[in-house]
Amino acid sequence: MTLRAATEADIPAMFSLLRQYESTSLFPLARLSEAGLGGDGPHALCAWVAEEDAAISGVVGLSAAGMLLPQWPGAAWSELRPALAGHKVSGAVGPAEQVRPMLAALGLASSPARHNGDEAGFVLELADLVEPTDESILIRPDHGHRPLMTEWRAAYLTEIFATPPAEAARQAEPDVDRWLAADSHRILQAEGQPVAMSGFNARLPDVVQIGGVYTPPALRGRGHARAVVARHLSEVRSKGVRRAALFAVSPAAVRAYRAIGFREKGRMSLVLFESLQRIRA
Structure with missing residues (x-):
């Protein structure tokens, strides 16, 4: 097995492997899909590939x-630390059975x-989507909705990720600007x-990943979360999307997603460090 930095020539094989594990990739x-390898912006990506018998067997x-x-x-996680030595990481997200041993091998499990x-x-x-029967409607937001979306995004970051309120407010504005642009x-x-x-929070022509669903606390328990997700998925289904994936934070979210047809598949780990962590050799 060889672990090496990925190049543009590897992208088709990387796609092929990742598609085999689509819901967690x-x-x-x-x-x-958005930016290839390298580039600028928060979604720019560099990667390493594991290669066995001239075939890519893993991507990080x-x-x-x-x-x-x-x-x-x-994975042979012990091989990853030398390759990533010196890089700074803010967290990890992926299949739980991979994220946990990966962080341990990188010396980050207790960070x-x-x-x-x-x-x-x-x-x-999406052929199995259970659509809402209430009279709610779906709105495509514009710049006029930016203040409300920013308020909701900041509240979500603080509630779900324990982001300090001042930091959450700063992060929410560029988040919402990206959402409106996209x-x-x-x-x-x-x-x-x-x-x-x-x-x-991730989208391909035939599959989407739901993220950042938010209902203000005073309006919870009325089916709004399941309705907004179902109506959003119904919209993109009409444009060719065939599948959806997500991971759920709370028992209430689990109930909401099951009610519109989602079925459980695997577990995902999400780790966000308090500060950037440098990987040591």
């Missing part, structure tokens, strides 16, 4: 924001983290009022 798949991505994105079944959890993964064939998010309106938000 949508972050690296989407990043490769590192985003410009410092997130490790592994998809290396049967202070503001979020460190394993969450249930879910998948849905047309990735939708707002649910009920009785003339915005009540929930849904988005895609």
Whole structure:
């Protein structure tokens, strides 16, 4: 087995491997699709590939924001540390059975983290989507919705990831600007009022990954989260998307997603360090 830095020539084989494990590989798949290898911006990606008998058997991505994105079944994790020595990482997201031994091998398993959890993964064939029957409507947000979306995004970051409020407010603004530019998010309106938000944090022509679903606390327990996700998926199904994936943070979220047809598949780990961690040789 050889572990080496990936090149542009490796991208087709990387796609082929990642597609075999699609539901847990949508972050690296989407990043490769958007920007290839290298480039600028928070979604830019560099990667290392494991090669056996001239075939790629594993991929470990590192985003410009410092997130490790592994998809290396049967990995020899001890080989990764020398390759990544000197790089700074902000966290990791991927299959739980890979993220945990990977962080241990990199000497990062006990690094202070503001979020460190394993969450249930879910998948849905959109032909099986259970659509809402209420009278809510889906809105494509524009710049006029930016203040509300920024407020909701900051609240989400603080609630889910324990991001300090001031930092969450700073992060929310560029997040929302990217969403508006990418047309990735939708707002649910009920009785003339915005009540929930849904988005895609990874997208390919035939599959999407749901992320950042938010309902203000005072409006929870009324089915708004499941309605906004279902209506958003119904919209993209009409444009050729056939599958969806997500991972759920809370029991309430699990119930909501099961209610619209999602079924559980695997577990995902999401780790966000309190500060950048340098990988030592």
